[in-house]
Amino acid sequence: MATAITIKENITVLNIHSNRKSVSHGMFAKIFSTLDRFGIVVDLISTSEVHVSMALGPHISGDKIKLAVSELQKYAVVDTIGDMTILSLVGREMRHMVGIASLMFSTLAKNHINLEMISQG
Numbered sequence: 001m002a003t004a005i006t007i008k009e010n011i012t013v014l015n016i017h018s019n020r021k022s023v024s025h026g027m028f029a030k031i032f033s034t035l036d037r038f039g040i041v042v043d044l045i046s047t048s049e050v051h052v053s054m055a056l057g058p059h060i061s062g063d064k065i066k067l068a069v070s071e072l073q074k075y076a077v078v079d080t081i082g083d084m085t086i087l088s089l090v091g092r093e094m095r096h097m098v099g100i101a102s103l104m105f106s107t108l109a110k111n112h113i114n115l116e117m118i119s120q121g
Contacts (some may be wrong), residue, residue, distance in 0.1 A: 010058035
């Protein structure tokens with residue numbers, strides 16, 4: 001059963017898409033070493049073979065994000081989306097609750113709330 005819904009506001013989403021000059025494992029290594037160099041901690045992540053979306057918390061300065069984006073643009077297409085919110089549905093053994101995600105997504109849609117990324121953890 002879902003026991004709580006939490007939100008974290010003032011999130012920046014960082015989208016990084018390979019320019020295909022790098023293979024995914026090399027791209028991921030470059031991304032995370034760059035973020036580490038600028039002291040950027042990722043709150044949430046969603047990936048595919050050539051794309052990474054990350055939610056960065058409100059405590060990360062815009063200057064650090066700009067510097068990291070400038071570095072990342074050397075080997076990937078990068079964009080940021082500000083003023084986002086992380087919404088989390090929290091509960092025990094929810095992976096066994098068939099239909100819980102459908103209920104949550106239907107409720108968001110009825111309230112005209114669009115999704116930028118989805119992650120499970």
